Amino acid sequence: KNQVEQSPQSLIILEGKNCTLQCNYTVSPFSNLRWYKQDTGRGPVSLTIMTFSENTKSNRRYTATLDADTKQSSLHITASQLSDSASYICVVSDRGSTLGRLYFGRGTQLTVWP
Amino acid sequence: EADIYQTPRYLVIGTGKKITLECSQTMGHDKMYWYQQDPGMELHLIHYSYGVNSTEKGDLSSESTVSRIRTEHFPLTLESARPSHTSQYLCASGATGTSGRAVGDTQYFGPGTRLTVL
Numbered sequence: 001k002n003q004v005e006q007s008p009q010s011l012i013i014l015e016g017k018n019c020t021l022q023c024n025y026t027v028s029p030f031s032n033l034r035w036y037k038q039d040t041g042r043g044p045v046s047l048t049i050m051t052f053s054e055n056t057k058s059n060r061r062y063t064a065t066l067d068a069d070t071k072q073s074s075l076h077i078t079a080s081q082l083s084d085s086a087s088y089i090c091v092v093s094d095r096g097s098t099l100g101r102l103y104f105g106r107g108t109q110l111t112v113w114p
Numbered sequence: 115e116a117d118i119y120q121t122p123r124y125l126v127i128g129t130g131k132k133i134t135l136e137c138s139q140t141m142g143h144d145k146m147y148w149y150q151q152d153p154g155m156e157l158h159l160i161h162y163s164y165g166v167n168s169t170e171k172g173d174l175s176s177e178s179t180v181s182r183i184r185t186e187h188f189p190l191t192l193e194s195a196r197p198s199h200t201s202q203y204l205c206a207s208g209a210t211g212t213s214g215r216a217v218g219d220t221q222y223f224g225p226g227t228r229l230t231v232l
Binding site: 109 | 155228
């Protein structure tokens with residue numbers, strides 16, 4: 001069964017600190033993995049996208065890693081800001097259909113305190 | 115910021131009412147999607163469309179219906195709303211990849227409609 005599991009479920013950190021969010025998946029055949037940021041009451045916004053051959057990708061203070069062998073990904077946030085408070089969702093796409101199915105994790109709810 | 119819009123943003127209605135959630139995108143994307151999301155839970159695909167006059171049901175069974183008469187417009191309708199329909203509904207769109215498949219597509223999400231049925 002294709003699944004995406006994220007940990008931790010929630011996380012509280014102080015402003016300026018770093019943190020790492022985890023994503024494990026069983027989706028096969030794998031196409032790509034995305035990290036989305038979803039602010040409360042808003043739709044998800046794409047942060048990074050990685051294909052099978054990519055190990056790391058950065059977008060400003062966000063760095064995503066991918067280990068396709070162990071089917072794990074992480075999202076590292078550097079020097080957190082209050083505006084980073086949001087849900088971070090790991091999304092894995094398969095290539096088994098023309099639709100390019102997306103499998104969503106439940107997200108990690110990050111709260112940054114001043 | 116993606117050019118995809120949803121209205122209304124919030125809706126509170128009584129049981130048995132008919133409602134239509136609007137979704138429009140100005141990016142010319144052929145694919146559009148409707149997701150349902152409960153607090154703290156993952157998004158579940160309820161409907162999708164490959165293009166005009168194409169609609170398909172997603173993974174999660176839903177009593178809603180959709181239509182795709184124009185490329186930019188993908189409304190979702192509930193004929194008779196019930197409290198169990200209370201949820202957040204997210205619309206998304208994406209373009210077909212150069213290979214003709216959806217692989218690698220990024221989906222752009224609208225802001226969502228928070229529906230409460232009393």
